[in-house]
Amino acid sequence: MDHPAKHGVRETGRACCEMSRSSSGVLCKKQGPVCRDRTEYVFFDGLHPTDAVNARIARKGYGSSSPEHAYPINVKKLAML
Template structure:
C-alpha cells in the first residue's frame, strides 16, 4: 500500500463512450435515451465511482485526462462531414460538456478523500494547439481498412512526424509525445489544474 500511494496513475475515460457509442446511432440507442448534458452527467457519475475505487485500492496521485477533439478525427470527418467547419462540431461540443465537469470532479475528490492528489490534464486544449505542428491533420497516415484501422497489407506513410493521426482515430507517436510532454510540464496555465504531472510527482 505504501508503494501504491507513491505511484502516479493516469485515468483516461470517455472517448470511446462518445465515438463508439453515443454517436453510433445505428448501433446504440444511447443518444435517444440521453441528451448530451444528461449523458455527460451519467459518465461523470460512473467516472467518480471508478476513481474512488482506484483510491480505495491505494492510488493517491492521479492525473485525470480530458478528452481530445474527437470531432476532428478522420473517422468523425468521414462519418458525419463538417458542414463547412474544420471538425464535426456536435462531437467536439459534446466532449467539451464532459470535460467541463472534470475540474469540479477533481476538486471534489481532493476535498473529500484524505491524502488524495487528483489533477486534471486539459487534453482538449493541448490537442487543439498540437495540430499546428503537423502538415496533415485530418487524414490518416495509413490506408484504412473497413473498420478504420490500418490495412495490414499496405505500407503506412514514410514520414509519420508529418501526420497527427496514424489511423482513423489514434494519434501518431509524434502527436502523443506533444500531448504527454505538455501533460508532464505545462506550456500554458490552462493545460492542467491544479498542477501538471511534474509537480504531482513532487507532492
C-alpha cells in the same frame, strides 16, 4: 493541435495508413501502406495520434502550468508530492 504547420505537421485530415473497410474505417488495413514520415501526420489511424503528437501532449501534461493542459496540477508537480 493548434497551428500544426508550426510544429512540422502537414496532414491533419487523413491518417498515416490506408484505412480498412472492415473495421468501420478507423483502423489500418492489414499489411497496407503507411506514410513515410509519421511526424507530418496528426493521426496514425482513424483513432490514434502519431508518436510525434503523443510526445507533444505528454510534454504539455508534464510541465504546463495551464489548466487547459493539466488540471488541477501538472504531472511534474504531482510527482513531487
